[in-house]
Amino acid sequence: MTVIRQDDLIDSVADALQFISYYHPVDFVKAVNEAYEREESQAAKDAMAQILINSRMSAEGHRPLCQDTGIVTVFVSIGMDVQWDSKLSVEEMINEGxxxxxxxxxxxxxxxxxxxxxxxxxxxxDNTPAVIHMSVVPGDKVDVHVAAKGGGSENKSKMVMLNPSDSIVDWVLKTVPTMGAGWCPPGMLGLGIGGTAEKAAVLAKESLLDPIDIHELQQRGPQNRVEELRLELFEKVNDLGIGAQGLGGLTTVLDVKIKDYPTHAASLPVCMIPNCAATRHAHFTLNGDGPALQTPPSLEDWPEVTFEVGPTTRRVNLDTVTQEEIETWLPGETILLNGKMLTGRDAAHKKLCGMIDAGEELPVDLKGRFIYYVGPVDPVKDEVVGPAGPTTSTRMDKFTRQVLEATGLMGMIGKAERGPMAIDAIKDNKAVYLMAVGGAAYLVSKAIKGSKTLAFPELGMEAIYEFDVKDMPVTVAVDVNGESVHQTGPQKWQKIIAETKAVEVE
Incomplete structure (x- = not known):
């Protein structure tokens, strides 16, 4: 009989969550670096360079990889011969961690x-409660997997009840392009197949805990239908040309994970959950010898990557930028932002639009300004602001036209693509949308030299701040004419990949 003390589980969970907030799994770092080295799309290559630089900075500085530090999911297998020395339930111990x-x-x-x-x-x-899945198994140990999943990637989860004769591959290839880039590719796709609707979803989430091993599988070859499906989907999803951050390129997924379960004869449940550029998970086992603490990886496992500013890169002063100037910016162009920008996301936009509807004076003058969609981590020690990467911009699409037309806002900065409604509003108002790299939050925060709260302080991280930035890298994602690089980039690279493969066949 193994006795597990209350503090052993609490301390182990707390340690694991701190650990994964700033350490990527090494297999993920190596997979991104491999994709970076073979990438031919410069925009995608630059995005992956920022992700890798951010990863190393977070590992060195022990600060979050992403400002969205996730909702916690825990898988716990409890041995039948385990006895607990605790006044708390297992769920309560995990939530205390x-x-x-x-x-x-x-x-x-x-x-x-x-x-x-x-x-x-x-x-x-305090980010509680966690989502906890518990099972009781033979043995005298407690086995725990901890993950922290960001909202941007979790929101792109897809579920379908297929007919047994339907093609899973066809559904995935039809569905992945509809997910946009808000899940911050390159990452992994986790698929759960079978069981019931809820079982498929749990299987998909659990599959993402496995290490990246697609290249080893390619080398040895598939040994069952699930492995055949993994290889087929890995190749065909990457052939879509979506690329890093949706900018178009050779690598969209680093691996495809699948778990299956027996299902009803009339059913084929399938759930697909993406894991983003802030892949965060850890594993530990408690055997009665005290807490199980994570072992830091060697920084030698991180590649030495630099983000080079090209000769055509523009430096822009946000304090003096003019309408005539933004009308010369081209889709896909890299820009370094300097000066003062505003911040605001869902809650702030809702408040602003409510005040506009009521005819009230806004607390901030947005005319000629740029607004950054961000909810930063609180600063520690001498930080100006904590990790401050962009949030998914499509959530602001429904507010975009009203804000642009009522305030004279000049530009927006966020993550991933904009939808048709927002693009039309941008075009009609001759505004611009700039994209910052999702998954590079700590790197972005180092470009922020000053921060102060201007409005709605009761919203916490969703308040309107004013950031003073120096050389913050962004990409022109939608220009004043409504051309979106998230549409043109993948189309271009899907065609390039198809043509390259056709030549190879010949």
């Missing part, structure tokens, strides 16, 4: 979990 991790004074993590999701949506302040 989450609480301690997310409020750690040396590395405060952003609390993103809201209670009453269909009502008041009040932040729980």
């Amino acid at each position: 989450v609480r301690r991790a997310y409020t750690h004074p040396d590395n405060v993590l952003r609390a993103s979990v809201l209670a009453d999701p269909a009502g008041a949506r009040q932040n729980t302040r």
Whole structure:
């Protein structure tokens, strides 16, 4: 009989969550670097360079890889011969570990979990509760997998009940382009197949805990239908040309993971969940010998990558930029932003639009300004701001036309593509949309030299701030004419990949 003490589980969960907030799994780092080295699209290559530089900076600085430090998912297998020395339930112990991790004074993590999701949506302040899956198994140990999943990638999860005769491959290839780039590729796709609807979803999430091994599988060859499906999907999804951050390129997925389960004769449940450029998971086992703490990897496992500013890169002063100037910016062009920008995302936009509807004076003058869609991590020590990467821009699409037309806002900065409604508004108002790299939050924060709250302080990380930035790298994603690089880039690279393969066949 193994006795597991209460603090052993709490301390192990807290340690694992702190660890994965700033250390990528080494297999992920190596996979991104391999994709970076073979990438031929310069825009995608630059994006992956920023992801790799950010990864090393976070590992060195022990600060979050991404400003969205995720909602915690825990898989716990409890041996039948385990006895607990605890006054708390297993669920309560895990949530206490989450609480301690997310409020750690040396590395405060952003609390993103809201209670009453269909009502008041009040932040729980400590990122609890976690989503916990428990099973009881033979043995005398407790086996735990901990993951932290960002909202941008989780929101792109897809579920379908196919007919048994339908093609899973066809559904995936039809569905992946509809996910856009808000899940911050390159990453992994996790598929759960079979069981029931909820079982397929759990299988998909669990599959993402496995290490990246697609190249080893390619070398030895498939040994069953699931492995055949992994290889087929890996090749065909990358042939779509979506590329890093949706900019067009050779690598969209680093691996495809699949778990399956027996299902009803009339059913074929399939769930697909993407894992983003902030892939975060850890594993530990408790055997009664105390807490299981993570072992830091060697920084030698990180490649030495630099982000080179090209000779055509523009430096822009946001304090003096003119309409005539932004009308010369080209889709796909790299720009370094300097000067003062505003911030604001969902909650702030909702408040602004409510005030516009009511005819009230806005607390901030947006005319001629740029707004950055971001919810930063709280700063620690001498930081101006914590990790401050972009959030998914499509969530602001429904507000875009009203804000542009009522305020004279000149430009927006965020993550991934804009939808047709926003693109039309951008075009009609001769505004621009710039894209920052999702998954490079700590790197972005180093470009922020000053920060102050201007409005809605009660919204916390969703308040309107003013950032003073120096050489913050962005890509022109939608120009004043409404041309979107997230449409033209993948189209271009899908064609290039197809032509290259046709030549190879000949």
